[in-house]
Amino acid sequence: MSNPLSTDAVRLTSLAHGGGCGCKIAPGVLSELLSSMPSMQGYTNLLVGTDTSDDAAVYQLNEQQALIATTDFFMPIVDDPYDFGRIAATNALSDVYAMGGTPIMALAIVGMPINTMSKTDIGLILKGGADVCQAAGIPVAGGHSIDSVEPIYGLAAMGLVHPKQVRKNASAQAGDVLILGKGLGVGVMSAAFKKNQLSDADYAVMIQSTTQLNKPGIALASLDGVHALTDVTGFGLLGHAWEIARGSELQLMIDFAQLPWLPNVPELAAQGFITGASGRNWQAYGEHIDLCASLTETQRGMLTDPQTSGGLLVSCRPDVADQVVALFHDQGFEYACVIGEAQRGAPGVHVR
Numbered sequence: 001m002s003n004p005l006s007t008d009a010v011r012l013t014s015l016a017h018g019g020g021c022g023c024k025i026a027p028g029v030l031s032e033l034l035s036s037m038p039s040m041q042g043y044t045n046l047l048v049g050t051d052t053s054d055d056a057a058v059y060q061l062n063e064q065q066a067l068i069a070t071t072d073f074f075m076p077i078v079d080d081p082y083d084f085g086r087i088a089a090t091n092a093l094s095d096v097y098a099m100g101g102t103p104i105m106a107l108a109i110v111g112m113p114i115n116t117m118s119k120t121d122i123g124l125i126l127k128g129g130a131d132v133c134q135a136a137g138i139p140v141a142g143g144h145s146i147d148s149v150e151p152i153y154g155l156a157a158m159g160l161v162h163p164k165q166v167r168k169n170a171s172a173q174a175g176d177v178l179i180l181g182k183g184l185g186v187g188v189m190s191a192a193f194k195k196n197q198l199s200d201a202d203y204a205v206m207i208q209s210t211t212q213l214n215k216p217g218i219a220l221a222s223l224d225g226v227h228a229l230t231d232v233t234g235f236g237l238l239g240h241a242w243e244i245a246r247g248s249e250l251q252l253m254i255d256f257a258q259l260p261w262l263p264n265v266p267e268l269a270a271q272g273f274i275t276g277a278s279g280r281n282w283q284a285y286g287e288h289i290d291l292c293a294s295l296t297e298t299q300r301g302m303l304t305d306p307q308t309s310g311g312l313l314v315s316c317r318p319d320v321a322d323q324v325v326a327l328f329h330d331q332g333f334e335y336a337c338v339i340g341e342a343q344r345g346a347p348g349v350h351v352r
Contacts, residue, residue: 012084012121013194015113016075016150047163048099052170052247055098055230058161066163070095073109073154077190077308078207081121085128085153087210091233091309092155093136097214098231098312100167100221101159103136108143111152125153136213165221167229169240170247172315176227176342178252179321181216181328182209182311183335184237185265188302191273202263209262210309216331217312225320232310236281238303240313241349242288244342248315251345255352256295256303260335265302274301281306290350303351311335315342 043049047066048058056070072092076084089106096103108129112122130140133155140155189206192198198206220226228248232240237259245252281304282289291300311333316324321338328336 010116011079012076012081012151013079015116047166048168052168053243054169055095056101056159058099058166060163064162066161066166068096068099068101068159068161069156071109071154071156073152074308075150075152077210078193081124082128083207083211084151085125085130086132087207087309088153089129089132089155090211090213092157093132094214094231094233094309094312096157096159097217098167098229099159099161100165100217100229101161102218103133103138103157103159105138105141105158106133107156108140108145109152109154109156110143110145111148111150112145113149113151114147117151125151129153129155132211132213136215161221167217167221167226168247169228169230169244172228172244172248172250172252172342173317174250174342174344175318176315177318177321177338178241178254178340178342179314179316179324179328179336180232180237180260180311180339181214181314181333181336182212182232183260183262184232184307184310185262185269185302185305186210186307186310187236187275187278187305188265188269188273189262190308191275192268192271195273197268197271197273199264205263212309212332214312216328216333219327220312220314220324223316223320223323225317226314226324227317228315230313232307232313234277234306234308235285236278236304236306237313238289238349238351239281239285242285244313244315245347245349246288248342249347250342251347252340252342252349253352254340254349256292256299258337258339260337260339261302262335269298269302269305274298275306277306278304288348290348292352295351
């Protein structure tokens with residue numbers, strides 16, 4: 001079973017109480033914490049703020065350019081320090097791609113237990129993040145570091161997009177087709193990994209998925225038929241689908257049989273490898289979800305499974321759906337497929 005260790009004897013995942021996007025504050029608690037935030041009204045150049053829980057803030061600079069700004073960081077989901085850095089950086093840059101933008105620069109966010117971890121391992125985390133940024137064509141131009149109890153790494157990332165090509169999560173239209181860009185099940189696989197029950201082959205797939213940059217977002221934003229974009233991360237497929245439904249005031253219909261799962265995820269879930277974050281997600285938004293009666297509690301846990309560096313969720317016109325799927329496939333996203341559609345009706349998500 002796969003469990004690649006860092007260069008010192010301590011497993012990175014043992015130094016943190018959670019890992020990856022499963023570390024996120026539960027959506028219900030987060031909503032309560034943000035309820036007293038001041039209104040974004042009055043900032044005329046702010047195209048996207050906190051109102052719709054979108055992936056990043058967007059500020060219009062001029063008629064041709066808008067600045068995308070986001071930050072994302074978390075604790076280790078794997079023990080290999082280089083892989084941890086790569087995953088965290090890929091996840092952070094995804095928010096830029098999910099707005100339809102092109103990254104231009106990143107700043108590193110670093111919190112490390114200096115007396116517990118070796119400088120070699122910390123350096124490998126930073127190198128992993130820098131290598132991903134290099135693959136995205138951008139520099140890590142600075143950052144900030146602290147001595148913390150748990151290892152934390154991520155990026156503040158910036159990008160550019162034409163103001164007319166910004167793709168919000170709240171702009172889906174009735175009749176749209178829903179397309180998912182990556183396979184699901186990273187949270188289940190990470191839970192199995194922590195228990196030394198993830199095979200070498202499945203670990204390799206998890207790393208490949210979580211370090212695959214969501215670059216298709218750039219091209220998707222240029223297609224008129226693509227109405228809404230978001231990425232599926234810590235709140236799971238249902239949570240991010242609910243954000244689209246709520247913001248767009250639509251019903252989203254998801255076909256469980258069409259969902260793409262990473263290898264052996266259903267089997268691992270059936271063995272009990274479901275994260276605590278999955279249950280917290282359901283408690284936060286379950287009242288807005290209508291599940292087919294035939295779905296089991298385990299399958300519900302898979303639907304709310306927190307995805308670290310997950311795929312893009314696209315809402316587009318039916319006539320461009322084949323083009324969108326082909327775009328994903330051409331860029332190496334083999335799991336990309338149609339998973340449902342958007343309909344008129346009271347905001348909610350229905351899984352059949």
